[in-house]
Amino acid sequence: MSKANNMNTASGNKPRTIDIVRAGLAKRKASERRFKLYGKIAIGLGLLFLLLLFGSIAGNGYTAFVQTYVKLDVHIDADRIDPAGNRDPKELSRADYGGLVKASLREMFPEVNSRREKRQLYRLASTGASYQIREMVLADPDLIGQKLSLWVPADDEIDMLMKGHIDRKSAEDDRRVKDNQIAWVDRLVSEERIEKRFNTIFFTAGDSRDPELSGIWGAAAGSFFTLIVTLLLSFPIGVAAAVYLEEFAPRNKFTDIIEVNINNLAAVPSIVFGLLGLAVFINFFGMPRSAPIVGGLVLTLMTLPTIIIASRAALKSVPPSIREAALGIGASPMQAMIYHVLPLAMPGMLTGTIIGMAQALGESAPLLMIGMVAFIVDIPQGAFDPSTVLPVQIYLWADSPERAFVERTSAAIMVLLAFLITMNALAVMLRKRFERRW
Amino acid sequence: MQFSILMIVLLALSSLAFYMGKKRAFQVAQGKIRKLHSLPTYYGLYTAIWCGIPALIIFALWIAFEPAIITNLVVANLPQEIVSVGPDRLNLVINDIKNLVDGNITTGDVSPELQAAANHYQELKRTSHIALSIVVLCLAIGAAAFTLTRIKAHQRARNAVEGFLTGLLIFCSSIAILTTLGIVLSVLFESIRFFQDIPVTDFLFGLEWSPQTAIREDQVGSSGAFGAVPLFAGTMLISLIAMIVAVPIGLLSAIYLSEFAGSGFRSVAKPLLEILAGIPTVVYGFFAALIVAPAIRDAGGIIGLDVASESALAAGLVMGIMIIPFVSSLSDDVINAVPQSLRDGAYGLGATQAETIRKVIFPAALPGIVGGVLLAVSRAIGETMIVVMAAGLSANLTANPLEAVTTVTVQIVTLLTGDQEFDSTKTLAAFALGLMLFVTTLVLNVIALHVVRKYREQYE
Numbered sequence: 017m018s019k020a021n022n023m024n025t026a027s028g029n030k031p032r033t034i035d036i037v038r039a040g041l042a043k044r045k046a047s048e049r050r051f052k053l054y055g056k057i058a059i060g061l062g063l064l065f066l067l068l069l070f071g072s073i074a075g076n077g078y079t080a081f082v083q084t085y086v087k088l089d090v091h092i093d094a095d096r097i098d099p100a101g102n103r104d105p106k107e108l109s110r111a112d113y114g115g116l117v118k119a120s121l122r123e124m125f126p127e128v129n130s131r132r133e134k135r136q137l138y139r140l141a142s143t144g145a146s147y148q149i150r151e152m153v154l155a156d157p158d159l160i161g162q163k164l165s166l167w168v169p170a171d172d173e174i175d176m177l178m179k180g181h182i183d184r185k186s187a188e189d190d191r192r193v194k195d196n197q198i199a200w201v202d203r204l205v206s207e208e209r210i211e212k213r214f215n216t217i218f219f220t221a222g223d224s225r226d227p228e229l230s231g232i233w234g235a236a237a238g239s240f241f242t243l244i245v246t247l248l249l250s251f252p253i254g255v256a257a258a259v260y261l262e263e264f265a266p267r268n269k270f271t272d273i274i275e276v277n278i279n280n281l282a283a284v285p286s287i288v289f290g291l292l293g294l295a296v297f298i299n300f301f302g303m304p305r306s307a308p309i310v311g312g313l314v315l316t317l318m319t320l321p322t323i324i325i326a327s328r329a330a331l332k333s334v335p336p337s338i339r340e341a342a343l344g345i346g347a348s349p350m351q352a353m354i355y356h357v358l359p360l361a362m363p364g365m366l367t368g369t370i371i372g373m374a375q376a377l378g379e380s381a382p383l384l385m386i387g388m389v390a391f392i393v394d395i396p397q398g399a400f401d402p403s404t405v406l407p408v409q410i411y412l413w414a415d416s417p418e419r420a421f422v423e424r425t426s427a428a429i430m431v432l433l434a435f436l437i438t439m440n441a442l443a444v445m446l447r448k449r450f451e452r453r454w
Numbered sequence: 455m456q457f458s459i460l461m462i463v464l465l466a467l468s469s470l471a472f473y474m475g476k477k478r479a480f481q482v483a484q485g486k487i488r489k490l491h492s493l494p495t496y497y498g499l500y501t502a503i504w505c506g507i508p509a510l511i512i513f514a515l516w517i518a519f520e521p522a523i524i525t526n527l528v529v530a531n532l533p534q535e536i537v538s539v540g541p542d543r544l545n546l547v548i549n550d551i552k553n554l555v556d557g558n559i560t561t562g563d564v565s566p567e568l569q570a571a572a573n574h575y576q577e578l579k580r581t582s583h584i585a586l587s588i589v590v591l592c593l594a595i596g597a598a599a600f601t602l603t604r605i606k607a608h609q610r611a612r613n614a615v616e617g618f619l620t621g622l623l624i625f626c627s628s629i630a631i632l633t634t635l636g637i638v639l640s641v642l643f644e645s646i647r648f649f650q651d652i653p654v655t656d657f658l659f660g661l662e663w664s665p666q667t668a669i670r671e672d673q674v675g676s677s678g679a680f681g682a683v684p685l686f687a688g689t690m691l692i693s694l695i696a697m698i699v700a701v702p703i704g705l706l707s708a709i710y711l712s713e714f715a716g717s718g719f720r721s722v723a724k725p726l727l728e729i730l731a732g733i734p735t736v737v738y739g740f741f742a743a744l745i746v747a748p749a750i751r752d753a754g755g756i757i758g759l760d761v762a763s764e765s766a767l768a769a770g771l772v773m774g775i776m777i778i779p780f781v782s783s784l785s786d787d788v789i790n791a792v793p794q795s796l797r798d799g800a801y802g803l804g805a806t807q808a809e810t811i812r813k814v815i816f817p818a819a820l821p822g823i824v825g826g827v828l829l830a831v832s833r834a835i836g837e838t839m840i841v842v843m844a845a846g847l848s849a850n851l852t853a854n855p856l857e858a859v860t861t862v863t864v865q866i867v868t869l870l871t872g873d874q875e876f877d878s879t880k881t882l883a884a885f886a887l888g889l890m891l892f893v894t895t896l897v898l899n900v901i902a903l904h905v906v907r908k909y910r911e912q913y914e
Binding site for chain 1: 518623626627628631641704705706723729732734737740741745829836863885891899
């Protein structure tokens, strides 16, 4: 170094290295700061997107957990629903309960006369009101002839008005709720005949064309059956495959092919699994369309790679000394596996399975292919009933034009995310609780 | 319902066989386990396997072949004038018979011949079910009894059971192969049938996509064009937008988190970013269609741009957000795989951290990062829900991100949801698109995995 310095001084005005470094230092430090800033901006953007996503969904959806109800004084008119007077359940179930609701609305607003206004008036209460009365009457025919005071769900447009999603100041032609309807609602509010309550329908009903009557229970049940099928198939198969590949398989062409296949299947687009399900399970084997059993089969094939890879990692982390000890006291390789290695690897395998199940719960594209996208009102009772699943329900509602479905879609998303977060938290907990460092 | 009862009975028989086998082993050994080759449990398992498995196999085969055989028997018994109408009409007739059997609505009036055939079908089905129950139960009991009598002290029961278990394990592992095979065969067969109607070159290089085929000959604009180039272009456009969003953000955040951030910040920010990976795609689709797309359209309106409400930009942007954690975690892996000695060398020469990253770590990690990006591209190409909900349906051949484009996955979903014949050109076209999708992603994955593995080996 000193030699170089000497040479520098010898040549006179040639700058020293340290000076070059010092001169560039400010610029380099600025570039360092800039680079750091880019990184921070990138992370900030990522977190901002996350916040926007959750914020917009929560902001859109939280109102769906309450529903507007209207208090009606319904006279269960015997002449109208049971003219014969013989309380025949068949006739009772067919009677005109909608008429009762309409009559009670007319009674509340006697000044409404014109046909058009009457039609608008009838739209205050949901069509579900008549079903509610029918159920009550069928359960207890003694109600016929009595006068009941009932809370029935309001129509979705009125619900939107009450929740402030409809701008009262906009021109009348632009809104679905007209001026006279707003006046009626205001009167109901002042009479305390309208209020928002916790939305039990949303959690107990199946799908419906009317937003105020639609719920996620049907889709949740469909998701449950689909996941049960997936779990029952993918966990044993995944664990067995992992055990074979990790512990018993000889290194040969066959095992190589299996490994390549598993890695590739993990990256195949999910919709291709849907095509497989459609061509093989439905068209070739003739299984029922829209059934959770087929959905479960398709999702099993899709989640298997995840479970196999996680299970293999879990098996790999069990130290060889455990196996050797078992073999040393006379266990067969299979016995060492079943009684010693598998129990120790189980927490890791379960964690992988839960994560795979969470994936399966959020998956919708392959299920569209096998017809789980149908409009299904009934709540499925088993794995062979036509049903839909939560993510597909979200997809269906997101397509509906009614404003009220937007908030219900968001609320359904919140429920789905709550399930997913719970499952992932469970996986993290399991890992923390049982993870062993050898 | 009868099948589930049969299954339960079979299960009960097997457990019974287990206890009998175990007891029999004790008997054979006269209570001295030392005399036995294997533990008594294995004799029990051995008996249970012989009791349950052959019966189960017969059961499965029977169920698989029963409908076809019964249908053939019924068709053979149909009057000649019904059979002679040709295979297409005959299929309809068979469907009607099955609907009658299930109590569903039939297509036309029920003629007495049909009713008779339906009754015949039901009769055969009942007989077959009874026969199945008898055969399965006899087989289970017979095999168990035979195995029981053959139990000896020196029998290698454990080896037999373990051999069976190994076979089961091998079968479970080969399901991965069967799945791939199933995918390839199902897409390939339907695609071949599609290409018999539409030449491959028309499909691959045609510029027009309008899959509705004519119901009547003289309909206007219903010729049905299956040129897939607009779909490929749309898919590429949306994937490109997604990559423009995801690669810089994912890469830079991975670099910042692994090289600059303190452990406290990292332990908060990393899981938060990974939440993005766990959100179902349908949620992103909703976000894109109802929040991002209108926002982009309104923003475009303010500055005087005409933006389609199903713009490629919205779908691509949201897809990019979805892929951020994917790119970031893969880059994180490769950056961490760069040996510390390279960093130390650069620091020793006086490089700043940013210079080390740019000039040393990034070039060293580049192959791995490229592999990760390729995987991300294949993910973007195969992504379905976001584009189904936020991208358009009409096939525009355009490079303008503000217009609506459609993608391969969107078309597969639109062609296959809803009711149509399975054999129509439309549904077959979906399988041809599926084949393209599968092949493209497979090639991308193979290249990417190869690059990543090669790179890992370099430093290990």
